Amino acid sequence: MSPVPLIFWIVALAHTVLAVCPRPPEIPLATADVQKEEFNIGEEITYHCNPGYVPYSGARRYTCPWSGRWPIVTFRCIPKKCYYPGHLENGVTEHSDLTYQSSIRFSCHPGYILQGKETAQCLADGKWSEKLPKCQPVACPPPPVSEFGALSYRKRVPGNVSVFQDVIEFECLPPLALFGNETAKCLASGNWSELPECRSVECPYPEQIENGFINFALRRTYKYKETVQYGCNPPYELDGASESSCEKTGTWSMKPACRASCAIPVKRATVLYNEQKLKVQDHLRDGIKHGETIWFFCKNKEQQCSYTVPSQCIDGTLSVPACFKERGWFSTLVKTDVADMTPCENIS
Template structure:
């Protein structure tokens, strides 16, 4: 009985020793990258056993081999098996919008936005999935809509593009007009804005101007003393040899004032007694200019002499409201030279 008990007590120790000695050359389940799948659920592998390798969802295998073998020394054979994330196609931006992303690999995210005046229809984000496709379609950016532009009383709007129905879109523009004698007070341009509303609507108000006054040395196209409506006009002219400078016509403006009136400018007398001038393309002796005057803004030339080269040259001067300045280089000849030696005058000798 004692021998049996002794043998029974020794058996567990012998069994434990056997198992422990067998695990000295087994392979433990390898600790590989998180992206690699290991076949089966065993923790221990005997020499010669194989373990298949694969990639988790969203990753693609590269290199190899795709299995490892337990060696007699308890180590696994080497492998370059590697799993890289799958890649989704490069995305296109939505029309009238933009997209933002850092990469296109598995689990990457796209964020979509629309330009000002456009509203995003669809998902604003998309994720690269394990099968290499994006989780959502590219969204659309649709323009903000406005109602038709409000029309002021006694006014209208002319759209820059054709408008159909009762809806307009962001960026639609137009110009307001008022029916005379109403004047437009405010901004004549209108636009459908990003907020879905139109810019501020102007007003159409009756505007009148007081009777205009005449101008010095001039006359008006009417002598009636009455108030004038917005956009009515009056014309001016000048008497005698005075020249009208400015617009011939003034208009009653939207602020109730007249546009700038013209003025009548005086003619000029040529302040030389002897000499020859160039006027309207012709050489004229000053005595033959009858009457002795040129009109406002007209140009006349007198002749000067280049003594060093012994030649003459014409110097222009312009009549400005009754004043014509004679160039300093002009020297009026004596009566004798003018009468008996006119051929030696700067206007008659060789021109420079």
């Protein structure tokens, strides 16, 4: 054998025997399972994502080739994602990301207090470092009302504790009057809105009414909400409520008036009264009371029919419609009463 080929064969054999792969390339967010400086041909390594990261692309396993050079490593990892922690009732959840090592911040709306941690971090296992907190309503202390005082209150919602937006209702012990709001609300600050107060109120002796009287009224001052009853002398009628009460302004509520009855200013006529046809001369000699209404019958000469026109008694005054024609005694014997004619509304 020629010495030259032999030398080349020896060099190639030595190179083959001595070929090794160096330390594998470092990959961001990942680590090879075997860590050493040299790898023999045919040895394998496997990349694993670091805690908190998951595979995204590329092959994990690589083999040291005859060339002694590692192939291009395409393996890549990305941060692991945590689940959305959930809706914070009466609060706000602030975050820009939900991946490993990112943080989330919790806060409550005005009137609520955070129970739990203000922040949580996404951990390597894909879970949050803290549980979802709760927003509890601010509590208000009992209002500064003496147990035996004139001002008392009651809650609209049962329970021993008053919280944000709860409402309480106030009342004063008789005969005191309540001034201010009848309710107070528990505010976001933990304080109550403005409370009312109780004051003593007196009304002077009530005024008399014309043509009337006050029932059994003692001549004295009256306390808040005390009442008196009014009445009218015959034949007057009461117009308005018979009762008047002492109000918190120190004045009386609106008092009634006594109104006069009305005489019907015709001697003979048939009218409608309380949905009945009645003759004035027979049934309505005493007239009608204030506020009552009668209907006069008028004649439509063109259609030879009748129609009614109302007239109401207002404090002794009753007007007769211009269309009404009073009939004399003889006319009642020979002519048909307008009230007995066919109603115009029945003529097509």
